[in-house]
Amino acid sequence: MTVFFDALETRSPAEREAAHMAALPGQIAHAQAHSAAMAEMLRGVDAATVNSRAALAQLPVTRKSELLERQKALRAAGGDAFGGFAALVRGPGMSRIFASPGPIYEPEGSTADYWRTGRALYAAGFRAGELVHNSFSYHMTPGAFILESGAHAVGCTVFPAGTGQTEQQLEAMLDLQPNGYTGTPSFLRILLEKAQQTGANIGCLTKASVGGEACPPSLTAWFQEQGVDVYQTYATADLGLVAYETSARQGLVLEESVIVEIVRPGTGDTVPEGEVGELVVTTLNPAYPLIRFGTGDLSAILPGSCPTGRTAPRIKGWMGRADQTTKIKGMFVHPSQVADMARRFPQVGKARLVVSGEMANDSMCLQVEAAQAVDGLAEQMEAVMREITKLRGTVQVVSPGTLPNDGKVIEDARSYK
Incomplete structure (x- = not known):
């Protein structure tokens, strides 16, 4: 059984950085040509010159609050619901539209594993032929589809459980015997505690990929005591997968299609490696080409590489919110x-x-x-x-x-x- 999702995970850091910097000018040019909002923000920028981290750091940071305000303004004027950020148009290339609190509307492209979460699930031990019990919400928000697409990329079958209805979900687990769980860690704990109270045997469940809220080491240890190995996934509705936990449990490994910077909160200024700051992400996704998107989350880059052999940089994980107004x-x-x-x-x-x-x-x-x-x-x-x-x-x-x-x-x- 292979250890890695694909060969990209083990390329040398220098090879990865060179590939990212080579792709960056094309993504900047694509954003300027196909995203009205990014074209306005990057007006006057020569895309061909943005081929280094130093050049990238000179571009403005777009924060979620600004994305929301642009969406609201254009919707009020009868314009684009995405605020000019999406490079997709409705039709075969856009499979779904989601709504996050705000509301902020996000497009889903029609490419396989659009959110790129297959890599995270594979690192968590999910394999082809297994059944995944997905307890993320299937209502309006993209969480359930973000993880479902990754499960399909790995070759899993998915039971779309959604949220709530604990007793019915537990009954489905008893009947279907899923191998893995995707959802929030808090709901997984509710399910496991309910199983203990009722004597339900769901020992079939041995792995989980969780997100949407913090999962401290104490909770991870509790899950292990129950026979479930839990791995954290850091993804957003705007960016898809950003980073994921591995069996080493030493931070989160960055996804292969994102360029991450850590900046001083309230600015676009990068901080020295190891210093805590706001996580800023440039995605190489052509459907939603966000350049220097400020997540509003705090984190820091860890030194060295993951002991599992994955060579992408690692972040410490979620360390709080950057907007300290x-x-x-x-x-x-x-x-x-x-x-x-x-x-x-x-x-x-x-x-x-x-x-x-x-x-x-x-x-x-x-x-x-x-x-x-x-x-x-x-x-x-x-x-x-x-x-x-x-x-x-x-x-x-x-x-x-x-x-x-x-x-x-x-x-x-x-x-x-």
Whole structure:
């Protein structure tokens, strides 16, 4: 039995990077030609010159909130429901349209394993001829279809269980004896606990690919005690599969068709390897050519390669949300404003705004890392803080490496008792 889904997983990192950078100019040009929204955002960009990570980092980041606003604006004007982002048109090339909260509408192309999740399921041990019990929702949102397409790519049969109706789902498991489960980890736990309570034997279930919510190591260990090996999948309705867990359980391996950057929250500036920041993804999917799409999720790149032999970069997994916009004394303060403050002072590295106090008695302290003490730096930055946020606060200068590596740009330490 082969260990890998395909040969792409074991190519050298240099070969993979060269292939990605060679494909990037064509994807940029395709986006400019077939996606009205990307054409507007990339106006003036010479696609042929975007053939390196440094060049890619100069392009603007598109965040989900912007995608939603563009969709709303065009829909209100009787225009494209996708906000000009999709390169597909309705017909044979677009098999389905989904709706995520917002609502945000997403197209599904008609190509096999459009969401590219076969790779994740294969790494989780799913194999041809097995039955998959799929408990993701089949109603409006794409979650169920994202995993179902991957199961079909592996050669599995799928039982479309959907959500809820625990007793009926358990009855179907007893009758059909599925080998694997796809869905949220919380619902899998409900099913297993219900089976224990009723004495139902579903020992046939030995593997699971879960997503949609966090699955901490303690929960993974509990599943293993029940005889089920659970692997996490990180996918979105916009991007498809981004990363997946392997038997090594050391982070999540990046999917072969995405280019991932980690940027400082509120900016498009990449951070050093290992530093926590926002996950920004460029997809090589021609149907929905999102360039530098900000997921709003925090993560970090892990050093080295996966012990399983897969050579793609790895991320730590989901580490929180990047949008840390906070209301202070009635005013919204955004991570991008914190970045603007730091940019004005070349000697400043990382910056973190700590909000403390109780109720309406808010206070702000901007903590900044600087290698060398500069006379008057704190006072100068306090003036800039007032200019940018219209609020008063203090500045504390600390040595490099002092601030936590957790991706937080704004820390809300207020008491809400």
